[in-house]
Amino acid sequence: MHGIETLTQGLLLGLSSGITCLATCAPVIVPLFLGSASSTRGNARLLLEFLGGRLGGYLLFALAAWITGRLVLGSGALGARATGMVALGLGALMLAYGILKVSGIQLPLPAAAQSHSGCAVSSLRTRTWFRECPRLIPAGLGLFSGLNICPPFVVALAQGAVNHSLAGSLLFFACFFAGTSVFFIPVPFIGSFRRQKALVYVGSFSAILVGLCYLYSGLMQCLLPVTEP
Amino acid sequence: MTAIKSFFGYSISFLAIPLVMAVFIGLGSWSALLVHGTRVRISPWFSGGDVARIVDHGTYVTRIYHPVFAGIFGQRREGFVQVDWSKKAFVPAQIDERVDLAGEGTPGFRIQWNTLTDAITLTSVSPAVIGLRSHDTLSDRLVVRVNLRNASY
Amino acid sequence: MTTKVQPQLALQTPASNRAPLAFGWISSVLIAFPMLQLTGLLLLGGPEALKSFTRLRLDATLTVWLGLNGVFLAMLRSGRTNAYRRVLFVLIALSFVLTFIPNLLETRDHVAFTAGDMADCRIPFCHMVIPMVLIPAAFTKTIIFPGSLLTGFASIGSMVVLWLAGSLTLGRGWCSWVCFFGGMDEGCSHLLNRPVIKTVDRRWTYLPLAVLLMIMLVSAATLSPTYCEWLCPFKSVTEFESVTSTRVFIQTVLFASLFIGLVVVLPIVTRKRVQCALFCLMGAFQGWTNMLNIHEIRMNRDACTDCGRCVTQCPTFSLTSESVAAGGALTSCTKCGHCVDACPRNAVSFHVKGTKLFASPRLARVLFLYPAFLFLAAIGGGMMVGALLRIIRLVTTGSLI
Numbered sequence: 001m002h003g004i005e006t007l008t009q010g011l012l013l014g015l016s017s018g019i020t021c022l023a024t025c026a027p028v029i030v031p032l033f034l035g036s037a038s039s040t041r042g043n044a045r046l047l048l049e050f051l052g053g054r055l056g057g058y059l060l061f062a063l064a065a066w067i068t069g070r071l072v073l074g075s076g077a078l079g080a081r082a083t084g085m086v087a088l089g090l091g092a093l094m095l096a097y098g099i100l101k102v103s104g105i106q107l108p109l110p111a112a113a114q115s116h117s118g119c120a121v122s123s124l125r126t127r128t129w130f131r132e133c134p135r136l137i138p139a140g141l142g143l144f145s146g147l148n149i150c151p152p153f154v155v156a157l158a159q160g161a162v163n164h165s166l167a168g169s170l171l172f173f174a175c176f177f178a179g180t181s182v183f184f185i186p187v188p189f190i191g192s193f194r195r196q197k198a199l200v201y202v203g204s205f206s207a208i209l210v211g212l213c214y215l216y217s218g219l220m221q222c223l224l225p226v227t228e229p
Numbered sequence: 230m231t232a233i234k235s236f237f238g239y240s241i242s243f244l245a246i247p248l249v250m251a252v253f254i255g256l257g258s259w260s261a262l263l264v265h266g267t268r269v270r271i272s273p274w275f276s277g278g279d280v281a282r283i284v285d286h287g288t289y290v291t292r293i294y295h296p297v298f299a300g301i302f303g304q305r306r307e308g309f310v311q312v313d314w315s316k317k318a319f320v321p322a323q324i325d326e327r328v329d330l331a332g333e334g335t336p337g338f339r340i341q342w343n344t345l346t347d348a349i350t351l352t353s354v355s356p357a358v359i360g361l362r363s364h365d366t367l368s369d370r371l372v373v374r375v376n377l378r379n380a381s382y
Numbered sequence: 383m384t385t386k387v388q389p390q391l392a393l394q395t396p397a398s399n400r401a402p403l404a405f406g407w408i409s410s411v412l413i414a415f416p417m418l419q420l421t422g423l424l425l426l427g428g429p430e431a432l433k434s435f436t437r438l439r440l441d442a443t444l445t446v447w448l449g450l451n452g453v454f455l456a457m458l459r460s461g462r463t464n465a466y467r468r469v470l471f472v473l474i475a476l477s478f479v480l481t482f483i484p485n486l487l488e489t490r491d492h493v494a495f496t497a498g499d500m501a502d503c504r505i506p507f508c509h510m511v512i513p514m515v516l517i518p519a520a521f522t523k524t525i526i527f528p529g530s531l532l533t534g535f536a537s538i539g540s541m542v543v544l545w546l547a548g549s550l551t552l553g554r555g556w557c558s559w560v561c562f563f564g565g566m567d568e569g570c571s572h573l574l575n576r577p578v579i580k581t582v583d584r585r586w587t588y589l590p591l592a593v594l595l596m597i598m599l600v601s602a603a604t605l606s607p608t609y610c611e612w613l614c615p616f617k618s619v620t621e622f623e624s625v626t627s628t629r630v631f632i633q634t635v636l637f638a639s640l641f642i643g644l645v646v647v648l649p650i651v652t653r654k655r656v657q658c659a660l661f662c663l664m665g666a667f668q669g670w671t672n673m674l675n676i677h678e679i680r681m682n683r684d685a686c687t688d689c690g691r692c693v694t695q696c697p698t699f700s701l702t703s704e705s706v707a708a709g710g711a712l713t714s715c716t717k718c719g720h721c722v723d724a725c726p727r728n729a730v731s732f733h734v735k736g737t738k739l740f741a742s743p744r745l746a747r748v749l750f751l752y753p754a755f756l757f758l759a760a761i762g763g764g765m766m767v768g769a770l771l772r773i774i775r776l777v778t779t780g781s782l783i
Contacts, residue, residue, distance in 0.1 A: 007302060012599045102585055201585050205592030213600070220629075231738065238736030239745075241676045245551040245753040246420075252547040253424055253760045257532075260539030264531045269519055271503050271538075274605055275528035301521050301602050311501075365498030372501050 010172040013156055013210075014179015051184065053139035055177050062160050062173035069161030069169075083162045084221025087214050090155045094211030101204035155214070273297040277311035277374070282332055288319035291326055298379045306379055309362045312340065315370040320344070324371070330355060340373055351375060402728050403744055404461030413748060414455045417755065421450055424760045425767070442770040449766075450759050457751065463719025467758075468568060471558065474762035475565025477769035479619045482506075484772055484782045485535070486621055494624040500528040505621070506536035509545050509561070513594060513667045514601040514609055526605050544761070551753040553675025554668040555717035557658055557698075559754040560761055563616050567657040571649035571697060578651040587659065587699050587714070590666035597663050609663060615641035659698040659714065669713040677750045678733050679711040679721060682740045685729035692721035692730055709739075717750065 156176045160169040252259060270276070277294050284291040291314050298308035312328055314320045322345050330337035337355040342348075342364065351361045359376035366372075405413060425447050426432060435443070450470070457466050486493050495505060507529040518526045530537045548556045557564050593613070601608045610617075612633055618641035625631050640661075648656040658665050672678070681692075686706065693701045700715040711721070721730045731743035732750045772782050 012603050015595075015599055198588060201588035202591045202595070205589050206596055209592060209596045213596075216632075234736040235738060238676060238734045239749070242734045242746075242749040245676070245749075246756065249547060249551055249753045249756045249760075250420060250423070252543060253756075256540050256543060259543045260532055260537065263543055264539045267519075267523070269523050269525055269531070271528070271531065272518070272522070272524040272526045272605060274526070275500060276503055277501065299522065299524075299605070301518060301605060363497045363501070365496065365501050367498050367502045372498070374501070 007171060007175050010156075010159070010175025011179045013159065014176040015182060018180040018183040047185070049139045051177075051181055053143040054181070054184075055174070056139075057143040058173045058177045059170055061157060062169045063166070065157045065160030065173075066166050066169035081222060084218045086158050086162065087218030087221060089218075090158050091211045091214030091216075091218055094155060094207050094214060096211075098204045098207030098209075098211055101207065102201055155210070273299055277313070277372070282329075284326075289314055289316040289321075291328075293328055293330070296330070296377050296379075298377075304379055304381070307359065307376060308379060309374045309376050310337075311372060311374050313370045313372040317366075317368075317370050320371060328375075330357070330377075338375060340375075342371070342373070344371060349373070402461070403722070403731070403747060405458045405744070407459065410455055410458040413458055414451060417454050417752065418451050420756060421447055421759045421763065424756070425763050438774065439767070439771065442767045442774070446763050446766045446770065450755075450763055454751075454755055457755075458748070462723050463747070463751070464723045467558065467719060468572070470758060470762065471565040472569035473565070474562055474758070474765055475569060477762070477765040478562040478565075480772050480782070481765050481768035482620055485768075487783050493621055495621050496624050503528045503530055504534060505529050506534075507538045507541045508536065508616075508620075509541055509556075510563075510614060510616075510662075510664045511607050511610060512542065512545055513598055513663055514607045517598055517602040518605055521602075522605075526601065527607050527610075548757055549668065549671040550674070552717065552750075552757065553672040553677065554665065554713070554715060555675070555677070555750070555754055556668050556671075557662075557665050558716040558718035560757045561658075561664075562761065562765065564655065564658055566616075566619070567645045567649040567655050568697070570646050571653050571655055573650050574653065577653040579648075582652055582654060582660075582699070584699060584702075589660055590662055593661060594663040594666040612636060613640065615645050615657060615661075617641075618645075653697075654699070655697045658716070659700075665698075665714070665716075672713045672715060676735050677717065677746070678735060679715055679717060680731060680733040680739060681706050681709045682729040682731070683707075683709055685727045686725075687727060687729075689726065691724050691726065695724045696721055717754070722747075 156173065160172050273279070273295075274297060278297045279295050280292045281295045282293045284293070291312065294311040294313075296308055296310040298304040310328075310330060312326070314324060314326075322343065324340060324342040324344065327336035327339045329335060335354075338358045339352040339354065341350040341352070344366065349361065349364050351358075353360075357378045357380050359378060362374040362376045364371075364373045425443050432440070453466050453470060457463060460466075483493060490499065490504070499505060505528045507527055511527050515525050515527060518524060525531070525538055527538065532539050545556075548560050552559060593609075597609045597613070611623075613636065615637055617637045622634060622637065623630050625634055644657040644661050648654075688703070688706065690703065693703060693706060696711075697718065697720060698714055698716050700712045701721060702712065705712050717732070719732075722732065724730075731740060732747040733739060733743075734746045734749060737746070776782050
């Protein structure tokens with residue numbers, strides 16, 4: 001992926017999954033914002049720190065994804081087929097994720113893996129760190145909320161991995177961050193998160209549609225002949 | 230205040246009737262105003278883009294269009310170039326055209342098209358040429374689109 | 383989170399309970415008279431336009447004109463909206479199919495469009511494309527559709543102008559008074575007397591928003607009308623791409639399946655407008671125009687007994703017990719008038735925003751009916767005339783073309 005395509009795809013993946021990200025993390029993040037500052041300027045500063053931490057987390061993962069991609073996938077025809085297989089797997093993952101979310105079915109996971117919202121922020125260890133170092137809260141929240149291993153994030157990881165250049169991977173994740181962040185911007189200012197359930201369902205259906213797109217793309221990449229540039 | 234709101238409410242509601250009539254009666258004018266005012270065009274991915282050069286063969290002309298690489302932000306890695314032959318009645322049954330993409334005298338590709346049998350051959354000269362995208366006989370012209378790599382990407 | 387789809391119950395109200403919305407004969411004629419003139423102007427045009435009419439076309443147009451105005455008069459006289467609107471709406475959808483396909487065959491000899499048709503930018507533009515073209519148009523000033531901007535049948539300019547006007551005057555009433563596709567699943571939804579599937583999960587009402595979001599974003603990224611290429615069920619009754627590749631084959635199977643499922647089978651078994659309410663991206667998009675529109679549906683909480691009939695009978699899932707308790711409908715309301723007709727207490731009515739609630743329900747209804755019916759007559763009337771001419775041709779010559 002190059003330049004504008006990277007930007008577009010990253011931004012659009014972020015936008016399409018941002019609702020899901022927000023719906024997953026908001027139940028933890030919104031009360032923390034509400035409890036931290038009282039003025040709009042204070043909230044804006046908190047939000048910037050939060051988003052800064054989140055961006056930092058994403059860029060770290062962009063680096064990790066790219067290194068993994070170079071080591072595992074390689075290039076050429078085999079790389080193209082592998083990319084197709086990855087797309088198929090991701091499509092199935094997004095599809096399953098969306099179906100589980102919209103149906104409300106809970107997987108029988110161990111209690112430690114089940115959190116209130118699936119957001120990394122809510123783990124006991126994370127909360128302990130924040131209690132000991134409250135100054136870290138906004139940026140740290142951002143960093144850890146970005147570590148939410150939800151299927152949209154996994155899809156972004158995979159896209160970053162198949163990128164040929166490190167700059168492309170970083171750009172992709174920066175754009176993915178921008179896309180998801182659009183939905184976080186109003187959070188500190190609206191006081192309460194109304195219609196959260198509606199957004200969860202819209203996000204879940206979006207995940208299903210994204211999954212179907214990836215399934216089709218992966219199928220075509222696996223079945224159609226690879227043309228060398 | 231209630232009276233004012235009611236007045237405006239009923240007025241706006243009533244005005245919908247002449248608005249609808251004006252829209253339907255003057256639909257052509259409103260459409261032209263919208264299109265010319267916004268200066269929109271059909272996307273070059275569908276229209277083929279703008280004509281870059283015309284090659285005059287006397288009885289018919291060959292039009293070479295600007296390559297299409299337009300993306301929503303900037304340009305794409307791949308696109309196509311459209312070539313068409315107009316004054317269809319005078320176009321020879323066997324088209325053999327060397328298309329100069331950049332207008333520098335160096336052909337980018339060669340099209341050989343037997344319009345009677347619809348057999349078409351694309352011979353690439355420039356490395357930017359990927360392959361044939363489509364060829365069609367329209368009501369007033371013959372059109373070929375050739376896939377290209379964006380050299381400036 | 384389910385809505386029980388109850389069997390259509392007979393309206394067991396005395397005739398006098400419908401009096402608040404019905405007009406007397408003289409009032410009905412007086413109110414309908416301007417409509418007679420306005421629709422005459424729209425369908426017949428001026429003296430110059432009349433000169434180009436053949437005798438047959440003139441007779442067909444006069445027949446449709448009188449029929450439409452007869453229905454409007456009946457709407458005013460009876461106080462009922464949906465029963466009459468639905469008949470016209472379904473007739474318009476059928477007329478559309480009867481005119482569109484033969485027109486295609488006459489102008490280009492084939493229903494399936496080819497790459498050449500697209501290269502020639504002669505594909506008629508339908509309103510469903512509008513949500514897809516907005517983002518690319520804003521960024522690139524180009525329309526991502528192989529149509530004509532100003533000339534030919536259903537040019538882009540004319541359809542966008544009509545959509546803007548329809549959205550301003552009707553909001554999502556577009557979906558029940560203008561959209562020539564909506565009559566198809568509405569017609570199918572009334573083929574059975576009782577639903578086979580009585581419960582429809584309300585979570586499905588969020589699918590159109592997801593479809594809208596994804597389609598707008600993907601169309602912007604790919605600069606192509608993705609919904610038209612992949613998901614539009616109505617390609618089954620209009621035009622579609624010639625099957626020349628695996629991708630197009632998959633697309634063909636998909637849209638045919640969507641048509642059979644969403645437009646035919648599910649509306650029949652649920653007695654709901656499934657395509658419109660649970661899939662259509664245009665419907666989701668139009669929901670936002672309801673916020674701008676001056677007309678709305680309101681419930682009189684003093685008269686309402688919370689019987690729930692309006693909630694169960696709404697064909698587009700636009701009423702919930704919560705919304706009724708709050709005195710209104712959701713933004714997905716298509717203003718079809720079904721709830722207004724169904725309420726046994728006359729507690730549901732059209733309302734003009736900003737005016738006093740329930741002060742003049744008849745006036746509010748007429749003020750909505752006028753632009754809605756004008757739109758229906760202008761767009762649908764022309765299609766009905768065309769269909770009538772096709773039928774006459776079929777009867778006299780044995781061919782529609």
